[in-house]
Amino acid sequence: METPPTRSLTIGKTIWLGAAASAALIAALLSIRPAHAAIHHAALVIQHASGSVITRCVAFAEDQITGLQLVERSNVEYEAQGFGSVGSAMCQLDREPSTVPPGCFGSGPYWQYFHRRGATWQTSALGASSSALHDGDMDGWRYAVGANQAPSVVAFASVCGAHAPAPAATATPVLGPAQATPAPVGTPAPIPSPEAMVPSASPSPDAVLTSTGPPAQPPKPTAMAPWLAFGSMAILLLTLGAINLRRRGP
Amino acid sequence: MIHHPLAWGGWTIAALAAAFIDRNPYLQALLLLVVINVYLPYRGKRRASTWKFGIALAIVPIFFSVALSRFGRHVLFTLPPIPIIGGRWTLDAVAFGASTGLALLLTVAVFAVLQTTVRSADVVAVLPRPLYRPGTTVALALAFAPKTLAAFQSIRDARQLRGQRTSWRSAPALLLPLLLTTLERALQYGESLDARGFGSGRRSRYRPLHWTAADLLVVIASLAAIVLIAVLPAVPYNPYVNLVPVLPNPDRLLAVGLLAAPALTASLLRVDHARHRA
Numbered sequence: 461m462e463t464p465p466t467r468s469l470t471i472g473k474t475i476w477l478g479a480a481a482s483a484a485l486i487a488a489l490l491s492i493r494p495a496h497a498a499i500h501h502a503a504l505v506i507q508h509a510s511g512s513v514i515t516r517c518v519a520f521a522e523d524q525i526t527g528l529q530l531v532e533r534s535n536v537e538y539e540a541q542g543f544g545s546v547g548s549a550m551c552q553l554d555r556e557p558s559t560v561p562p563g564c565f566g567s568g569p570y571w572q573y574f575h576r577r578g579a580t581w582q583t584s585a586l587g588a589s590s591s592a593l594h595d596g597d598m599d600g601w602r603y604a605v606g607a608n609q610a611p612s613v614v615a616f617a618s619v620c621g622a623h624a625p626a627p628a629a630t631a632t633p634v635l636g637p638a639q640a641t642p643a644p645v646g647t648p649a650p651i652p653s654p655e656a657m658v659p660s661a662s663p664s665p666d667a668v669l670t671s672t673g674p675p676a677q678p679p680k681p682t683a684m685a686p687w688l689a690f691g692s693m694a695i696l697l698l699t700l701g702a703i704n705l706r707r708r709g710p
Numbered sequence: 711m712i713h714h715p716l717a718w719g720g721w722t723i724a725a726l727a728a729a730f731i732d733r734n735p736y737l738q739a740l741l742l743l744v745v746i747n748v749y750l751p752y753r754g755k756r757r758a759s760t761w762k763f764g765i766a767l768a769i770v771p772i773f774f775s776v777a778l779s780r781f782g783r784h785v786l787f788t789l790p791p792i793p794i795i796g797g798r799w800t801l802d803a804v805a806f807g808a809s810t811g812l813a814l815l816l817t818v819a820v821f822a823v824l825q826t827t828v829r830s831a832d833v834v835a836v837l838p839r840p841l842y843r844p845g846t847t848v849a850l851a852l853a854f855a856p857k858t859l860a861a862f863q864s865i866r867d868a869r870q871l872r873g874q875r876t877s878w879r880s881a882p883a884l885l886l887p888l889l890l891t892t893l894e895r896a897l898q899y900g901e902s903l904d905a906r907g908f909g910s911g912r913r914s915r916y917r918p919l920h921w922t923a924a925d926l927l928v929v930i931a932s933l934a935a936i937v938l939i940a941v942l943p944a945v946p947y948n949p950y951v952n953l954v955p956v957l958p959n960p961d962r963l964l965a966v967g968l969l970a971a972p973a974l975t976a977s978l979l980r981v982d983h984a985r986h987r988a
Contacts (some may be wrong), residue, residue: 686957704750
């Protein structure tokens with residue numbers, strides 16, 4: 461008795477597709493990546509209206525953190541306000557101003573946000589919650605009147621000491637902005653990790669090394685696994701497309 | 711092959727959720743491959759215009775983004791201070807526009823698949839009894855617009871064959887036959903409904919819709935994809951923060967892969983052209 465055409469399976473194609481699907485599944489299972497592969501460091505420079513400068517060195521396990529996370533993990537008191545996709549603005553930092561103006565900004569001085577580019581400060585185009593800091597980056601804040609009032613030039617090494625930027629290209633997943641800490645309204649109460657309690661060998665009296673995140677683990681040799689999973693999926697789909705392309709449309 | 715409109719409805723919802731919730735370019739590329747794969751076994755002969763429209767829709771955001779956005783760190787070039795377009799043109803803005811455009815292209819592509827695979831009569835057939843009459847009315851009204859456009863094109867072609875130019879001055883000569891054609895079609899629809907006993911009693915089915923194993927497979931795969939997409943956290947792509955996207959997690963790959971179920975069933979089962987044309 462002949463099998464109805466709609467039910468008949470092509471054995472060769474089934475085996476082929478099954479093998480490709482199995483390869484994709486195995487690759488997906490292999491792609492369990494190390495969550496934290498290295499410790500990175502970023503520097504924070506805060507200059508008050510009085511001219512006093514405080515610096516912090518923050519260690520983090522992720523590939524990148526936001527400027528707001530840098531401030532939060534430095535344990536400096538702050539209050540920020542979110543402005544949609546542009547990011548968060550800093551209303552109060554290290555108890556300055558003493559009271560937060562209504563609407564975050566007052567008519568006088570305000571906290572200005574900068575990134576370190578080479579030897580100079582560059583005004584940030586985004587708010588603190590939307591900016592990204594990698595290993596060796598430095599953020600600067602200055603409470604001043606008028607635009608482009610950059611903080612004093614401070615060398616990264618003078619803040620983070622001998623913590624040179626670690627080599628990149630790890631398989632650590634990068635957190636996107638939506639996964640970053642949302643713009644907090646009100647004074648947060650950051651919980652320092654045990655590492656943060658350890659005094660650092662900071663070169664300046666104001667500098668503090670704040671380690672955050674879980675302790676570092678040695679990287680596992682599975683960096684190619686995500687690519688393998690993605691490639692297998694793409695090859696599977698292309699093969700499926702080639703099979704369906706040869707078919708006549710209804 | 712997948713026949714049941716509810717199966718296609720579930721697949722459409724899952725595909726749109728994947729297109730809108732996750733903007734990771736790797737996932738978007740895979741999803742586009744999936745949608746093309748699903749489209750191929752069901753493709754008709756005259757569907758290129760939909761894809762052309764989708765591609766045009768995908769390009770427009772790139773131009774808008776790169777011309778209007780001044781954010782980003784990877785500067786392509788800097789224009790003199792011309793109003794609106796002057797300043798830094800960045801690669802980050804190009805990537806943001808491309809990501810948005812790809813999401814629009816995916817939306818058009820998903821609906822192109824739905825338009826190709828699902829007949830409005832089948833959708834009306836699966837409506838619950840209280841919605842049958844309004845559903846039929848809506849389906850007829852929706853079908854009227856393309857039919858009217860086709861009639862307009864036919865009248866214009868007929869005029870050109872007679873050597874008559876089409877311009878705004880010839881509007882009355884175009885609109886009058888178009889109005890007559892439309893009225894005639896409306897009468898035909900009414901007579902057809904009357905001849906079929908529309909609204910006179912309990913409706914019957916000439917070609918009842920049955921759930922097949924392939925339909926159920928697609929529904930299950932679509933539901934699983936929706937759950938994966940909705941429950942598991944996405945890693946959003948923001949080129950202004952990090953231009954190079956990160957590879958998606960395996961669960962996201964799996965969610966997109968599940969959406970290829972209609973293409974997989976179509977490749978494993980032989981196409982029954984007679985049934986699909988029925």
